[in-house]
Amino acid sequence: MNWKFTAIFAIGITISACQAPQTGQTNTAPANALTTNTSNNSFTTTSDTTKKTVPTDLQELARRIVTQSANVKEGEIVHISGSARDMELLENITIEIEKVGGHPLLTIGSERLAKKYYAEVPEKYDSQELKLGMALAKTVNVNISVDSTETEDLLAVVPPARFAASAKAGQPVAAEYIKNKVRSVNIGNDLYPTEWRAKRFEMPLDNFAKTFWQGVNLDYTSLQTTGETAKTALVGKEIEITHPNGTNLKMNIEGRPVYISDGIISEDDVQKGNLNVYLPAGEAAVTPVANSGDGKFVVEKQYFEGKEVNNLTLTFAGGKLTSMTGEGPGFEKLKANYDAFPEGKEVLGFVDIGINQNMKLAPSTKLGNWVSAGMVTVGTGNNTWANGTNNAAGGTAGHLAGATVKVDGKTIVENGVLKL
Numbered sequence: 001m002n003w004k005f006t007a008i009f010a011i012g013i014t015i016s017a018c019q020a021p022q023t024g025q026t027n028t029a030p031a032n033a034l035t036t037n038t039s040n041n042s043f044t045t046t047s048d049t050t051k052k053t054v055p056t057d058l059q060e061l062a063r064r065i066v067t068q069s070a071n072v073k074e075g076e077i078v079h080i081s082g083s084a085r086d087m088e089l090l091e092n093i094t095i096e097i098e099k100v101g102g103h104p105l106l107t108i109g110s111e112r113l114a115k116k117y118y119a120e121v122p123e124k125y126d127s128q129e130l131k132l133g134m135a136l137a138k139t140v141n142v143n144i145s146v147d148s149t150e151t152e153d154l155l156a157v158v159p160p161a162r163f164a165a166s167a168k169a170g171q172p173v174a175a176e177y178i179k180n181k182v183r184s185v186n187i188g189n190d191l192y193p194t195e196w197r198a199k200r201f202e203m204p205l206d207n208f209a210k211t212f213w214q215g216v217n218l219d220y221t222s223l224q225t226t227g228e229t230a231k232t233a234l235v236g237k238e239i240e241i242t243h244p245n246g247t248n249l250k251m252n253i254e255g256r257p258v259y260i261s262d263g264i265i266s267e268d269d270v271q272k273g274n275l276n277v278y279l280p281a282g283e284a285a286v287t288p289v290a291n292s293g294d295g296k297f298v299v300e301k302q303y304f305e306g307k308e309v310n311n312l313t314l315t316f317a318g319g320k321l322t323s324m325t326g327e328g329p330g331f332e333k334l335k336a337n338y339d340a341f342p343e344g345k346e347v348l349g350f351v352d353i354g355i356n357q358n359m360k361l362a363p364s365t366k367l368g369n370w371v372s373a374g375m376v377t378v379g380t381g382n383n384t385w386a387n388g389t390n391n392a393a394g395g396t397a398g399h400l401a402g403a404t405v406k407v408d409g410k411t412i413v414e415n416g417v418l419k420l
Contacts, residue, residue, distance in 0.1 A: 368399020
């Protein structure tokens with residue numbers, strides 16, 4: 001179960017204003033030092049890594065990310081982060097930034113470094129003030145990150161309290177990024193092709209990778225048109241979500257802004273506070289009015305740290321999560337991670353609807369995602385990424401296919417089919 005929030009979970013302050021992993025789960029560690037600095041002022045080489053064939057033009061993708069999605073301008077400082085697996089793409093992005101007169105800072109992390117942090121660094125430093133992170137928040141104009149998660153349960157042995165402490169320490173830095181209107185582009189959106197993700201979505205890895213890159217390379221102009229239609233459809237007083245599995249949730253959305261992830265951060269987006277883009281793009285989200293939200297949302301299938309969770313039932317009253325129940329081997333740990341986070345995690349945060357028609361996954365899987373057209377996601381806690389005001393350190397969320405969504409009685413999703 002994954003959720004979005006702006007946070008500092010860093011290998012060397014790898015700033016990740018992006019879709020974060022499951023509550024408290026991350027494959028990066030909050031160390032306060034930079035690992036690799038690649039710019040026209042400082043250059044550090046690293047050993048060559050085994051190249052993995054990617055079914056897309058990485059040079060053209062880098063150009064689109066820099067000039068369209070992030071809209072990097074001359075003189076801007078851009079932080080790029082990822083792992084050695086994607087070095088070709090990261091290097092291409094770095095050069096594309098310099099080609100438009102920008103100043104890139106490239107940081108590289110690894111799963112080994114993340115594991116060593118939690119194994120060797122004293123727990124007391126999890127809550128240490130992130131001085132370098134704050135300095136960067138006041139310096140950079142853009143963040144570009146590539147999802148680096150290779151091992152699903154990499155940090156399963158780490159106590160939930162350590163993740164909670166790291167997240168809380170990152171809150172002031174995250175707020176500073178929003179204050180300074182730092183733009184953020186994430187490549188992955190919980191769908192970056194790996195063996196374990198392909199298995200979860202019941203697809204051969206090659207097919208899953210092809211679907212992912214097709215979603216990333218979607219025509220953003222067309223997606224912007226769909227996004228505008230979705231924005232209009234989500235303007236109303238009440239949104240209602242129902243499903244044959246027992247889901248029945250209503251909330252007040254009157255006067256709330258609608259967030260659209262259409263692959264591009266425009267000048268208008270920045271002025272309105274829409275600072276984040278997640279690739280593959282294709283989402284329309286709205287946050288509820290305070291103290292609004294009653295009913296329950298049932299997530300039929302998901303995974304937490306590699307273990308299956310079934311029939312996760314989130315029950316809401318007065319805009320707060322009052323009960324969380326579920327089944328399967330992963331539920332107990334999921335609940336323990338949620339409980340470890342401080343106040344604010346229980347507040348109903350957002351409803352997110354997928355609008356990307358290119359992201360068509362195996363019809364047999366009940367596992368959801370953020371962007372497939374007609375997919376519905378409900379989450380609690382931090383919703384600053386969707387123009388909300390809750391900067392909580394934690395939260396929870398789940399995806400549901402096959403739902404019906406109505407705004408003031410008008411159907412916009414019917415049995416999982418987008419009706420815009």
